[in-house]
Amino acid sequence: MNAKRAAKLMQIASYYGEEKQVCKLIEELGEATSAASEVLMMLSYHELGGKKRDLTARLEHLAGELADVVNVTEQIIQLFGLETDFKVARHAGIQKTLKRIREEEQANETRDEPARRNL
Structure with a gap:
C-alpha cells in the first residue's frame, strides 16, 4: 500500500477507533456478501432478457462493496498491528x-x- 493511502486510512481508523472500525468491518462484510449473492443469482439465472445489463450493474455494486471491505480491512490491520x-x-x-x-x-x-x- 502506498504511503499516502496508508496515512489517509490510518487517519480514518484513528478518528473512529478500534471498536467502531470493527463494527464497520462487520457491516461492510455483510454488504459485500449481499452484493456477491446478487451476482451469483444473476449468473445462475438462465433467462437472457436483460441479464447482461443487470449483471454489469450488480458487478459494479460488488466492486464498490469490495473496495469498502478492503479499505476497512486495511484500517483494522493497521490499528491492531496485524x-x-x-x-x-x-x-x-x-x-x-x-x-x-x-x-x-x-x-x-x-x-x-x-x-x-x-x-
Whole structure:
C-alpha cells in the first residue's frame, strides 16, 4: 500500500477507533456478501432478457462493496498491528487452496482412468 493511502486510512481508523472500525468491518462484510449473492443469482439465472445489463450493474455494486471491505480491512490491520499475521495467513491460504486443487485433479484423473482403459 502506498504511503499516502496508508496515512489517509490510518487517519480514518484513528478518528473512529478500534471498536467502531470493527463494527464497520462487520457491516461492510455483510454488504459485500449481499452484493456477491446478487451476482451469483444473476449468473445462475438462465433467462437472457436483460441479464447482461443487470449483471454489469450488480458487478459494479460488488466492486464498490469490495473496495469498502478492503479499505476497512486495511484500517483494522493497521490499528491492531496485524501486517505480518495477515501476510502469513494470506500466503498459507493460497498454498492450502493450490494443494487442494492438485489433490482434486489427481482424484479426478484416478476416477477417469478405468473409463479410459475400457476404450
